[in-house]
Amino acid sequence: MPPTAPATKSRLTETAARLFRQKGYHGTGLAEILAESGVPKGSLYHHFPAGKADLAVAAARWASAGMLGIIDDAFTPAADFTGGATTLCFKLAKLFDLYPDWRGCPISSVLFDGPENESFRAVAAEIFESWRHRVETHALRLGLAPEAARRQAEHLMFLVQGGWTQARARQSGDVLRGLPAFFGPLTET
Amino acid sequence: MPPTAPATKSRLTETAARLFRQKGYHGTGLAEILAESGVPKGSLYHHFPAGKADLAVAAARWASAGMLGIIDDAFTPAADFTGGATTLCFKLAKLFDLYPDWRGCPISSVLFDGPENESFRAVAAEIFESWRHRVETHALRLGLAPEAARRQAEHLMFLVQGGWTQARARQSGDVLRGLPAFFGPLTET
DNA sequence: GCACGACTGGACCAATCGGTCCAGCCCCGG
DNA sequence: CCGGGGCTGGACCGATTGGTCCAGTCGTGC
Numbered sequence: 001m002p003p004t005a006p007a008t009k010s011r012l013t014e015t016a017a018r019l020f021r022q023k024g025y026h027g028t029g030l031a032e033i034l035a036e037s038g039v040p041k042g043s044l045y046h047h048f049p050a051g052k053a054d055l056a057v058a059a060a061r062w063a064s065a066g067m068l069g070i071i072d073d074a075f076t077p078a079a080d081f082t083g084g085a086t087t088l089c090f091k092l093a094k095l096f097d098l099y100p101d102w103r104g105c106p107i108s109s110v111l112f113d114g115p116e117n118e119s120f121r122a123v124a125a126e127i128f129e130s131w132r133h134r135v136e137t138h139a140l141r142l143g144l145a146p147e148a149a150r151r152q153a154e155h156l157m158f159l160v161q162g163g164w165t166q167a168r169a170r171q172s173g174d175v176l177r178g179l180p181a182f183f184g185p186l187t188e189t
Numbered sequence: 190m191p192p193t194a195p196a197t198k199s200r201l202t203e204t205a206a207r208l209f210r211q212k213g214y215h216g217t218g219l220a221e222i223l224a225e226s227g228v229p230k231g232s233l234y235h236h237f238p239a240g241k242a243d244l245a246v247a248a249a250r251w252a253s254a255g256m257l258g259i260i261d262d263a264f265t266p267a268a269d270f271t272g273g274a275t276t277l278c279f280k281l282a283k284l285f286d287l288y289p290d291w292r293g294c295p296i297s298s299v300l301f302d303g304p305e306n307e308s309f310r311a312v313a314a315e316i317f318e319s320w321r322h323r324v325e326t327h328a329l330r331l332g333l334a335p336e337a338a339r340r341q342a343e344h345l346m347f348l349v350q351g352g353w354t355q356a357r358a359r360q361s362g363d364v365l366r367g368l369p370a371f372f373g374p375l376t377e378t
Numbered sequence: 379g380c381a382c383g384a385c386t387g388g389a390c391c392a393a394t395c396g397g398t399c400c401a402g403c404c405c406c407g408g
Numbered sequence: 409c410c411g412g413g414g415c416t417g418g419a420c421c422g423a424t425t426g427g428t429c430c431a432g433t434c435g436t437g438c
Binding site for chain 1: 214216302317340349357371
């Protein structure tokens, strides 16, 4: 069972996440997701009764977990906040350059679409907040004052979000690598 | 003729720009654009032989012209760069709060989709660059050193881009209004 | 070894997609 | 007055969309 059955749902989720990222919600057809994941349509509606919308939310959450992992990987070994933030930018740049599915923010691809977008919007807000919160937590751990930690975390999220979009337009991960230049003066504890 | 004929093409363009912004490229059907603008399908393919893709580019360019106008309106009466940038953020926030069609960046809605996205991507890059360049021009006029002007313009574009996305997720223009807090220290001439 | 649930495979559906085509309208110059 | 082209109106098209449904196939607990 492990090799096939439980793999089905996650294979579906991960394939969907990849395709949604690259081509957006409406730009990705169910047929394509099914073909690439090798899962029949019946299984999709078994695991995700609400269909495409359900799948999109699951894909976004899965992608979000990956992003949180990257944030942790960048900040955990860091000596200070600036170092961690810089590492994060470089990690994202590397992913951007290496994998086509990392060319877009996995969340906004879904956010900018979606039927009855209110529910989607709420999920997106929750996910973005979780990212910000995670960065803030690392900032506190690395010695920033509570207020500064919040500010720096928010600033970093804005920069990454904006830089990601620009990187996609310019087709270069270097945009992400240039982000640390904009980090403001830090207010350490 | 002025009241009807020339209005057709622009009505089409502006309606398309509005809908693409709100619902994305693939999320918006031709039927919807046609219905809201009151233009028959035949006219669309007369003015835009390449169909939807042509229309999307025209819509993006039209929206870009509007954005450049807003940038000018914000910076022209400003006494210094920071003042102009702050005004820009507040202007965008007001539009965000007032009009649903200003909830999304008119360019990325098209960028994140699009068949044969290479051509779309190029147009998006060109438009973003024109925004950045316009801000840089104002920065120079307001006394920033060339290098600082470039940096500040880029920083502002990243913040606006990222803030815009976050504002949409949180459904609040206040995110845009909080952007000025992140402006770094200025290096005046 | 049997029955039952979870899961799969795919046929099938109505709706909608973007796009084509052309008959007619209407305003223009001749 | 008449021809012709820019433009409009809309019928029509094949392809694809997301979604439904169910017969079959397992693995598992009785």
